[in-house]
Amino acid sequence: MTAEELPVFPFGLPNELEHHQKYEDLRSHCPVPKVRLARGGGEALLVTRHHDARRIFSDPVFSRQAILDPDVPSLLAGSKIPDLLQNVDPPVHTRLRKLVVAAFTTGAVSRLRPRIQAIADELIDEMLAEGAPADFISRFGTPYPARVICMLLGVPREAVDQVVEWMFHILSLDETNEAVTAKAFEDLAAYCAGLITERRRQPEDDLITRLIHARDDQDRLSEDELLRLVWLLLGAGFETTANMIANCLVTFGHFPDQWQLLLERPDLIPGAIDEILRYVPIAHAGFERMATADTELSGVPVPAGSVVLPVLGSINFDSVVCQDPTRFDVTRAHTPHLGFGFGPHRCVGSPLALLELEIGLATLLRRLPGLRIAVPDTELEWKQGVAVRAMVRLPIIW
Template sequence: MSDDALLPYPLPLGPLSEPPQEYSELRDRCPVTRVRLPSGSTALMVTGYDEVEAAMSDRRLSRAALREPGAVRTVAGEDFSDNPYNLLNMEGPDHSRLRRLISPAFTPRKAELWRARIEEIAHELIDRLEAGPRPADLHHDFAAVLPVWVICEMVGAPVEDRAKLQEWTDRLVSITAHTPEERLSAREESAAYVAGLIARHRENPGNDLLSTLISARDDADRLNEREMVWLGINLLVAGHDTTVSAISRSLFQLLRHPDQWRLLAEKPDLVPAATEELLRYAPPSEIGFMRIATEDVELAGIHIAKGEGVIPVMHAAGRDVRRVADPETLDLTRTDTAHLAFGHGHHYCPGAGVARVELQTAFGVLAQRLPSLRLAVPAEEVEWLGGLLTLRPRSMPVVW
């Protein structure tokens, strides 16, 4: 394909925030295809389930190599990929060391210990919805609040700071929605904020994750101060942003499939399986995290030269007919759900356990408390924000 004929990345969404319509054709015909990036460079986009899984497992495809001079860039100017202290941008021993420090806080067993508190927060947010005006905004007043409230309590940040955390997050995860200067200022502002939190927690340690990291820094010297600041930012940003989007997208799809919403309200035992199906059908993003080939690689019969960019779009994989029967249908009772919404390989999301508990709680408690919940506007009128790594509505008006 000539450069002039390349598809632009990211591809435009389909109607109703559905995945780009080209994904289906590409998975069948060319699961590894060259695309044009906003920076003007090109990269290889991967859309098939097996191919995405293979790309995410291959250590020759490196996130750290994005910082090498002359590396392919998604956007012009600095973005989150330039930060060497961001856990997602690290490889090798340092990446493993930092993951080991935070992983104990996010085991499935630890996540279950948070379930009761997450349910309390969900019920409180629904109480506020019921006491407020209608239509209510399910995104702004529920989906966008629950995950950031939870991660603030886990990390040890004031819950009342959640608005500024969300604003920084929007700039940090921007692709085209913000300028390089805005992305850089968000990085500096959030780093100063977390440094201030660290100073306060050193004076008054608590039973929170930031205090645990401070202990690791000060007692065993297992990470330096800059690493600790950026672990704090990683936790506060990555710890809520994708979950916000997953909740909003999932609830939108449930409400535009009212038969599935009724099924969930009638059969609460379906919540765990329904959560996996929603992660498959309505993942939090249609964007992939680019890697750089550190040597020649072959993927699905395609030669990838050293230095080329590779974008495994893990969220495209969930509708691969090779893995899921009738993948365009949302079916909370299906038994063949397969998705890569939390990634795969050494960059698998360390917070997946907590995210699953939050999603299960959001869907289960809402279906229990508001079984007659429905969109207050036609689904086509819900506006979706673009230019970010994650996908979310501007608002989601609902009634019940």
């Protein structure tokens, strides 16, 4: 097959049902297919089986750092930013990650519970006051996690909308927009540098201040490392959670009995969130890796230099993860899904994401029990050219 004849990835719209069948066939008959990437047109291998994905997430033969070479194909413009936590390999990664974890503890996150609850309630109050129908994305999906991560980091409320706009451009897969993306990078970096300078002068009870003071013995974050981290956490902190909640409502729309069950049994919410993380692929793929030596996956040769992409919509539906994987079941016992990745790069924001999802879902169930999507699936408008599975708008009624 010539490069032009290869299937282009990501495959069309995120229509779950159509993709489930396609990925099941791939897992059974062609578990590591070659594709052409939508952005840049380079070639990559998709990783569709759970076991292979765990391996590329954790085996040092698969490098994140090697992707930085400008000639190596990648799905996302942001993949090429050097020295970012997600783009470095051990031992550099191990050192940085230790310092981040020292500042971003579960304790520090759980102390935010009342403030996160207040943000969720405030947004619902506003939505109720305006009345149905409402666009869930602009009224709750985006502002909720954006306000939470900005509050956690110490970004003032009036800057939230601007940060959201910069991140939208940075996470774009659209090559025609590269000048806009570059400008957004620059502006966001300058803004974060200003915040760090301010916190050095006047420490506050926020994550930027904790990152400035984070220590591992004598080790501390350099100025440049600090800047990249603040920048990364801002970006990673809202786009993922925002779209996870919106996608989760679409999934409940397909399985209304599961929404009803949660209304009757809110004690099932933590388990429901685990199932949502398995069932809803937040992005078309996890971060790409490059094989640094000849190797194999499921018996398929993977030559040194190959780019591999773990496909979240497939690896969590492998029958080794759970029985009857296309059934969305909030009562399912915990599955070893890879919704937060695995190994050294496993999502560092997972304690925050879990708390936001729990408070967000519980508040929606409690305050909008009759919530329904106002349009059929065929009328859902998906964003094109972005890394995450995101909708332009999601009309809801209650």
